[in-house]
Each structure stands twice: as structure tokens, then as C-alpha cells.
Amino acid sequence: HRKFETLAAAAIALFLLIVVVEVAQAAVVRFRSGGAPSVTAASFAVMLGTLAINVAVVRAERIAATRLSSELLLADARHTQSDVLTSLAVIGALIGSTMGYPMLDPLAALVIVGFIGRAGFEIARDAAKILSDEIVISEEDVRRVVERVPQVLGCHHIRSRGSVDHVFLDMHIWMDGATPLTEAHAISHEVKDLLMERFPQIADAIIHIEPPPRESKGAGRTS
Structure with missing residues (x-):
């Protein structure tokens, strides 16, 4: 609406x-x-x-x-x-x-x-x-918050849209493919909570979980 x-x-x-x-x-x-x-x-x-x-x-x-x-x-x-x-x-x-x-x-x-x-x-x-869904929060600002979570290996496809005081955010985070589903789900909520604490203007955030690209496995975090 x-x-x-x-x-x-x-x-x-x-x-x-x-x-x-x-x-x-x-x-x-x-x-x-x-x-x-x-x-x-x-x-x-x-x-x-x-x-x-x-x-x-x-x-x-x-x-x-x-x-x-x-x-x-x-x-x-x-x-x-x-x-x-x-x-x-x-x-x-x-x-x-x-x-x-x-x-x-x-x-x-x-x-x-x-x-x-x-x-x-x-x-x-x-x-x-x-x-036109112009970017509201810069990708780098989001990335700095997300990568504070140790289990997150990196993130991409960061999209923020809406007004400056009512933002919708969705993104993909990389996690070890061997991470149990329940643990991965909990980590995604931790990421979401950190983002909404850092950026109170976020009304909702959707976090997609996926394994890292093959070339980045074992190589630490990737921006």
C-alpha cells in the first residue's frame, strides 16, 4: 500500500x-x-x-x-x-x-x-x-554489518528499496554447505537482527542462504 x-x-x-x-x-x-x-x-x-x-x-x-x-x-x-x-x-x-x-x-x-x-x-x-527502487542503504554499509557474524563467509545481491525511513532489504549470504539447517536458520535471524539494530529504518529484511562459490571455498570471506 x-x-x-x-x-x-x-x-x-x-x-x-x-x-x-x-x-x-x-x-x-x-x-x-x-x-x-x-x-x-x-x-x-x-x-x-x-x-x-x-x-x-x-x-x-x-x-x-x-x-x-x-x-x-x-x-x-x-x-x-x-x-x-x-x-x-x-x-x-x-x-x-x-x-x-x-x-x-x-x-x-x-x-x-x-x-x-x-x-x-x-x-x-x-x-x-x-x-524506481533506488538504493537506500549502500551495499558496503550492509556488508560491514553482515560480515560481523563469524559463520557468514560473504554476501552479495544486496538490494534495498523504499523510502529513507521505511526500507525493504533482501540479500544472499554465503555459509558453509555443511551447516545444519536449524543452525543456518538461526544465523540468518542473527544477521537480520543485527541489520535492523544498525539500520532502524529497515521495515523488513529477507535473507537468502546459499553455499559459497566453488572458487571461494576455504578462502575466507569474499566481498
């Missing part, structure tokens, strides 16, 4: 891209027309209220995203954070307009485009990493 969260995060990035295009187009129109926006006390009240709500939402979503390891909540928190910056830019534009600088309005719109565009890019980048 976490893949669906990542897809939802990618959808948020697409939505932000659409918003960027629309805001940029509106800014260009305002530059050409040169018209001043209508500013009232209600305008400031609405923007200040929106700012306060968005700040509270960002804080709550970030806390929940960390607790639940949710890419969707984190993506929405970034989206809402861009809304916070947007509100600040709009408030600045409103102040500028009341002081006789109407062109601050389209300039603020371009600043908003930058904020939203950056948030969309970061969300899309992180979603792409997860969907």
Missing part, C-alpha cells in the same frame, strides 16, 4: 505543476495590464487567517508523517508549506499595493511560482526515487 502513497505524492507534484503554470500565466497578464489589485482590511484578515491555519497544518502533518512514515503526508506537508510561503508573498504584495507599488503583486506571483515549483520538484524527485 505504500506504493499507492507514493503515487498519490506524485499526483500532488503534478497538481503543483499545473498551479505553477496558471499562476505564472496570471502574473504575465498582470504585468501587461499594469492594473492594481483591490486591497481592503478583509484582504489582510483572510491572508493572515490562511497563514495561521497553514502553519498549524504543516506542523501537524510533519509530526504525523514522521510517526507514520507516510510519504503522502510528507508530500502534503511540503505542499502546505509552499502555501505558507505563498501567503507571506501575498501579504507582502498587499502591503506594497497599499503603499502605491501595484507591480509588487505580479512580482509576488513570480515568487510564488518559485516556491510552488520547488515543492513540486522535491516531491516528484522523492517519488521517482521510491518508484
